[in-house]
Amino acid sequence: MSSTPALAFPPFGPDHEALRRTVRDWVYKELHPHRKTWDDAGEWPARELIQQLAQMGCLGIRYPEKDGGQGLDWWFHTAFVEELAHARNGGVVMSILVHTDISTPVLSEIGTPEQKEEFLIPAMRGELIGALGVTEPDCGSDVAAIQTTARIDGGDYIIDGAKTYITNGAFADFIVLAVRTGAAGHAGISLVLFPTNTPGFSVGKKLDKLGTRAVDSSMLHFDGCRIPRRNLLGVENGGFIHIMQNFQGERLVGALMATGCMEVSLQDALEYGRTRKAFNRPIGSFQVWRHKFAEHLTSLQAAKLVNYAAVARMQTGEDPTLQVSMAKLFAGDLAQKVLYDCLQFHGGAGFIEEYDIARACRDMRLMPIGGGTSEIMKEIIGKWSGL
Numbered sequence: 071m072s073s074t075p076a077l078a079f080p081p082f083g084p085d086h087e088a089l090r091r092t093v094r095d096w097v098y099k100e101l102h103p104h105r106k107t108w109d110d111a112g113e114w115p116a117r118e119l120i121q122q123l124a125q126m127g128c129l130g131i132r133y134p135e136k137d138g139g140q141g142l143d144w145w146f147h148t149a150f151v152e153e154l155a156h157a158r159n160g161g162v163v164m165s166i167l168v169h170t171d172i173s174t175p176v177l178s179e180i181g182t183p184e185q186k187e188e189f190l191i192p193a194m195r196g197e198l199i200g201a202l203g204v205t206e207p208d209c210g211s212d213v214a215a216i217q218t219t220a221r222i223d224g225g226d227y228i229i230d231g232a233k234t235y236i237t238n239g240a241f242a243d244f245i246v247l248a249v250r251t252g253a254a255g256h257a258g259i260s261l262v263l264f265p266t267n268t269p270g271f272s273v274g275k276k277l278d279k280l281g282t283r284a285v286d287s288s289m290l291h292f293d294g295c296r297i298p299r300r301n302l303l304g305v306e307n308g309g310f311i312h313i314m315q316n317f318q319g320e321r322l323v324g325a326l327m328a329t330g331c332m333e334v335s336l337q338d339a340l341e342y343g344r345t346r347k348a349f350n351r352p353i354g355s356f357q358v359w360r361h362k363f364a365e366h367l368t369s370l371q372a373a374k375l376v377n378y379a380a381v382a383r384m385q386t387g388e389d390p391t392l393q394v395s396m397a398k399l400f401a402g403d404l405a406q407k408v409l410y411d412c413l414q415f416h417g418g419a420g421f422i423e424e425y426d427i428a429r430a431c432r433d434m435r436l437m438p439i440g441g442g443t444s445e446i447m448k449e450i451i452g453k454w455s456g457l
């Protein structure tokens with residue numbers, strides 16, 4: 071009988087494995103022991119630990135060396151993101167990824183040398199922390215409807231409006247901010263680099279969230295905030311396309327994060343099922359659970375391959391929108407089923423905070439919502455399919 075041909079990807083080799091080991095060791099030393107206390111406290115020492123990641127060379131793995139990055143590629147970055155799941159705290163992971171994949175990529179791609187000097191290079195050193203401000207109280211999915219304005223006044227923009235649910239927003243040093251500089255609709259939107267020490271900027275009351283509780287996702291207010299026009303990213307009124315392009319990396323790391331969380335939660339559940347007994351036998355030996363886990367482990371592999379198809383597109387530079395939308399949709403929705411069963415398998419223990427599965431369920435409920443909902447992913451996939 072002929073053997074099954076090896077998959078052509080993912081191209082992970084010894085160097086990726088070495089990075090995985092370094093990241094995983096750090097996660098188990100620095101993040102994992104605090105996964106519950108940081109959730110209870112509603113904060114984590116982001117500044118200190120993001121600086122440690124900078125020293126490990128993990129903040130700009132896929133950015134050019136001249137921008138303070140490591141000059142590696144999306145496969146190394148994928149290995150990094152997957153290992154973060156071992157923290158078993160989705161809020162902390164999201165906070166890190168907002169810095170590495172949600173706020174800084176657009177700066178690396180279209181920032182001027184001066185903007186990179188002022189914001190990106192210090193961000194790669196862990197000296198500045200970034201956030202992305204798109205969503206507003208009156209619009210999220212419909213990005214083209216944003217109302218926060220940036221009005222020209224001499225050499226400055228004057229910014230007025232509000233943003234909401236902005237992760238890292240309470241402590242970020244700068245926000246990649248979507249503002250209206252022109253007419254209504256997508257053709258009147260720009261991106262600016264907003265330093266949070268600007269007078270007139272304030273953080274609203276803490277939002278009480280279902281999950282990702284270790285990091286703030288804040289309401290932000292802009293009241294006559296004056297920033298220099300040199301902080302415009304890209305061209306004026308050309309911001310919408312950059313927001314959409316930036317979403318691809320955000321959605322892909324969301325899919326990787328959800329898949330990583332499923333993987334560690336399945337491992338934890340299988341471990342629990344080997345020792346917990348009912349009717350004098352390990353609960354994992356009941357056929358109903360063996361079959362459920364067989365299905366979930368198979369789906370996990372499928373999620374990884376959908377993710378890797380999207381990573382491959384990011385790597386080649388071809389338009390990744392279809393593959394990324396599929397990856398986010400698939401992993402985000404699958405996580406709900408897999409984590410539900412992992413919690414159910416723990417019985418009453420699953421409902422108790424002592425186990426990690428309760429937090430995983432809460433944190434991953436965000437995945438079909440944040441960065442573009444599952445319904446929006448279906449709209450995008452539908453359009454690409456000519457529907």
Ligand SMILES: Cc1cc2nc3c(=O)[nH]c(=O)nc-3n(C[C@H](O)[C@H](O)[C@H](O)COP(=O)(O)OP(=O)(O)OC[C@H]3O[C@@H](n4cnc5c(N)ncnc54)[C@H](O)[C@@H]3O)c2cc1C
Pocket residue numbers: 168201202203204205208209210211212234235236237238279282287436439440441442443444445446449
């Ligand atoms: C914890 C958390 C962290 C976040 N972090 C950030 C951040 O750092 N930066 C940032 O800018 N934003 C952030 N967000 C915002 C997030 O991206 C939005 O919540 C998301 O895009 C959905 O927007 P919305 O909440 O306004 O929902 P809405 O747009 O009001 O949608 C409500 C419902 O209507 C559905 N819907 C909308 N349009 C359609 C359509 N065309 N077809 C079918 N159904 C539709 C949606 O799918 C959803 O089910 C965060 C959100 C949360 C909860």
